[in-house]
Amino acid sequence: MVSAGHAIRGSRVGAGPLGEQERGEAAPRRTVSYWCLNGHEIRPSFALLDEVEPPEVWDCPRCGFPAGQDRANPPAPIRNEPYKTHLAYVKERRSEEDGAALLEEALATLRARRRGFATSRA
Known part of the structure; x- marks a missing residue:
């Protein structure tokens, strides 16, 4: 029976008595x-x-x-780019005008839903 779960005590993988003779x-x-x-x-x-x-x-x-x-x-340190947020990536792909148009479209959709919800409750 092995005590305390240690199968090979006082040894390490690759340890051997031969040294250079075994490894070349x-x-x-x-x-x-x-x-x-x-x-x-x-x-x-x-x-x-x-x-x-x-x-x-x-x-x-x-x-x-x-x-x-x-x-x-000696070589100069490498300059790492800072972490970019999702918003920074979106701003790279879209102009201010595109963003304003998308926002207006989303707000119009939201207002239409609210109007439909208010009339269905009345």
């Missing part, structure tokens, strides 16, 4: 330095392959700004 040799790697606008240095490592170049820009894990390989000239 690690690929040769190179470390590339990136700097963000706040001066943070990020040093990710990449596989050393001839056909693959490291990316130009890397996101800084400390501040979230983009980081580049040129320490003296």
